[in-house]
Amino acid sequence: MVSDFVVPTVDISAWVSGERDEQTVRELDLACRTVGFVQIVGHGVPAEVTDGLADAIDGFFGQSLEAKKRWIRPASENRGYSPPKSESLSYSLGVDPVARMNDYFEAYNIGVGKNTWPDEPTAFRPQVEAHFREARRVAETLTSIFAAALGVEPDFFDRIAGNSIDVLRMNNYALEPGEIEPGADLTGMGEHTDFGIVTVLWADQVAGLQVLGTDNVWHDVQPADGALLVNLGDISARLTNDVWMSTLHRVKPPIVGGTIERRRSAAFFHDGNGDALIETLPRFVPEGGVPLYEPITVAEHIAAKLAGSREGHKNTGAVRDAARVLAASPGVTR
Numbered sequence: 431m432v433s434d435f436v437v438p439t440v441d442i443s444a445w446v447s448g449e450r451d452e453q454t455v456r457e458l459d460l461a462c463r464t465v466g467f468v469q470i471v472g473h474g475v476p477a478e479v480t481d482g483l484a485d486a487i488d489g490f491f492g493q494s495l496e497a498k499k500r501w502i503r504p505a506s507e508n509r510g511y512s513p514p515k516s517e518s519l520s521y522s523l524g525v526d527p528v529a530r531m532n533d534y535f536e537a538y539n540i541g542v543g544k545n546t547w548p549d550e551p552t553a554f555r556p557q558v559e560a561h562f563r564e565a566r567r568v569a570e571t572l573t574s575i576f577a578a579a580l581g582v583e584p585d586f587f588d589r590i591a592g593n594s595i596d597v598l599r600m601n602n603y604a605l606e607p608g609e610i611e612p613g614a615d616l617t618g619m620g621e622h623t624d625f626g627i628v629t630v631l632w633a634d635q636v637a638g639l640q641v642l643g644t645d646n647v648w649h650d651v652q653p654a655d656g657a658l659l660v661n662l663g664d665i666s667a668r669l670t671n672d673v674w675m676s677t678l679h680r681v682k683p684p685i686v687g688g689t690i691e692r693r694r695s696a697a698f699f700h701d702g703n704g705d706a707l708i709e710t711l712p713r714f715v716p717e718g719g720v721p722l723y724e725p726i727t728v729a730e731h732i733a734a735k736l737a738g739s740r741e742g743h744k745n746t747g748a749v750r751d752a753a754r755v756l757a758a759s760p761g762v763t764r
């Protein structure tokens with residue numbers, strides 16, 4: 431099948447240098463309306479910072495499972511280490527994964543507020559913090575462009591996200607050849623939408639990330655050289671009555687000759703202030719119509735989604751997302 435699915439590339443260098451360029455606003459708005467994923471270039475993140483992040487990820491996940499398990503925290507904290515198969519992201523949508531707790535990604539979460547830092551590797555904390563600062567700067571540059579695109583006051587996102595409960599989730603997708611059953615339908619991370627305003631994703635160029643297009647087909651997506659992949663989350667869809675897309679995605683690395691190639695990513699979630707009330711912007715509600723979503727605070731929305739993915743019960747509030755997953759042709763890619 432010939433597909434015209436493309437993740438657009440937008441250069442934000444003008445906004446990074448403080449210039450409110452209109453062309454950038456139009457390009458980003460179009461990407462948000464039609465795909466919900468965008469390749470961001472001109473973001474200004476120094477190569478040393480990205481290299482440091484990759485080093486930190488390699489150093490931490492390269493340790494034994496026993497060593498890593500020392501950094502497990504209670505699920506309610508959303509911090510520290512999550513071993514493989516401890517979360518099932520499709521539960522955040524109310525969709526049963528084929529087998530419960532099937533996702534084999536392992537992760538390490540840090541974020542604003544109190545954190546747990548591993549003692550090894552010793553450079554982990556400064557390397558990860560340097561990337562966290564850069565990712566937050568990029569997210570805030572993006573929300574300035576969003577404000578222009580949405581026709582809201584320039585300080586709109588400062589008000590709903592000036593004290594944002596940002597989280598960085600570093601993911602490692604790796605299975606030893608012996609751990610792979612022949613014919614198994616393995617999922618690195620189950621299908622889900624992100625919860626917040628916007629996600630700034632660093633990933634290496636190993637295949638695995640798939641994005642559900644409006645054609646209902648899963649498409650492979652890799653970051654372009656030097657680009658950060660950015661996608662919208664549910665809060666942006668709620669603000670715009672689904673005019674901006676919180677696009678479904680998953681990680682399903684190809685199995686070649688009984689092995690998968692190890693893959694790494696780091697997702698920075700810019701979610702908004704916990705107590706910010708998210709209501710659809712009036713200009714996105716059709717004349718005489720009602721918004722698709724009820725007002726909700728950021729904290730309430732995230733709690734409902736996390737309860738689904740980490741504690742193993744379905745999120746019954748996610749009926750609309752679940753319908754999209756079930757409508758997609760399973761496993762079909764370009």
Ligand SMILES: O=C(O)CCC(=O)C(=O)O
Binds near residue numbers: 619633639681694
């Ligand atoms: O590993 C990836 O590329 C995607 C990760 C992701 O979707 C997430 O952490 O929410």
Ligand SMILES: [Fe+2]
Binds near residue numbers: 622624679697
């Ligand atoms: Fe995601």
